[in-house]
Amino acid sequence: MHIIGVKIDQKFIKDLIVLILGVGCYILSVRLFVIPNLLASNGIAGFSVFMNFVFNLDPALTFFVINIPLFLFGWRLLTKRELLLSIPGALAMSLWMIAFEFMGIQGFQLNQIIFAGIADGILSGIGAGLVVISEGTFGGSLLLSRMMEDQWKLPIDRVLFGIDVVVMILSLLTYLAFPNFAVTLLSCFIFSKVTRFIGRKEYRLRVIERLKFNNLRKQKED
Template sequence: MTLYKVKIDRRFLIDLCLLLIGVGLYALSVHIFVIPNTLASNGIAGLSIFMNFVFNINPFVTVLLVNIPLFIFGGKLLGKRELLLSIAGASAMSLWLIFFETLNISGVQYNHLIFAGISDGILSGIGVGIAVLSRGTLGGSLMLSLIMEKHLKIPIDRVLLGVDIIVLLLSFMTFLALPNFAVTLLSCLIFSKVTRFVGRKNYRQQVINKLKYNILRK
């Protein structure tokens, strides 16, 4: 069976399941850590919040306007299989958020805001890292990161963090309070590193080897 000239085999279905799980974890982190603690979202989600606040543009419209050109060029730069998985990932993001909202899962509010940032960075990083393992994306900044990593050899975590910093600065200059900005920046840093650790085997092995070396030295 093929779809969009992509073979729908066992490997594809396994990757699709990984992608859906990863997107689900990312959406869960947004629902239970980001929203209840008034943090800014990273990537395209953060940009949509900024555009809604400053220009009163519906977040869905912003996501659509950013993703359409990325999907058009992404199909040529990443390949049809990755594009098909990315369409599924981008669609799943909205569905997961609606699902968690319907379940009425209560968020976690911390007495110290920094713990919300750390929790979000770890959980969302694990989720997106799993999505990277599937060789799919959620669209937005993750798709851009994979394109730049593949063609310009720029590590995925650097691109993710660079996009997040730009979005955060825009948010800070308009509506985001300083403590929330600082905690969200920490969350984005953790998110980018955890994403690369989970999603890239070579980087994961480098980190583990370095930890082993430091432990043996002691």
């Protein structure tokens, strides 16, 4: 079976499952840590929240409208397989939101919001990393970063964090308190690094080798 020239085989189904689970982890992190602790969302989702605050636009509508040109550009720059996996990835974001709300998952309001930021960065980064492994995206900043990585060889973590910095500054200037801004920025940095660590094998191996080297050097010094 083929869809737009993409073979729907066992590997495609496996990647689709990994993608949906990855999106689930990402949305779960928003539900558990971002919303209860009044942190800002990263990427295009965060920009949608900013547009809602400034212009009272529905975040879902903003996210949808921004994704249209991204998918059009992606059609020219990415493979058909990557794009075909990105469509259910984008849809899965809304479906997971509905599912977690139906399950009554409320999240954790922590006394020290920095721990919420760290936890969000790790869990959402794991989710986005799984999406990258699947060779799909969930639209938004991840889709944009994949295009820039493929076309201009820009590291995916730097693109993600660069987009997040712009969104966070806009949020700080409008509605976000400075402590929440600082914690969210830390969360975005962790998110970008964990995404690349999980999603890019060569980067993961390089980090592991560096850690091993540092441990051996420390043992020799001791």
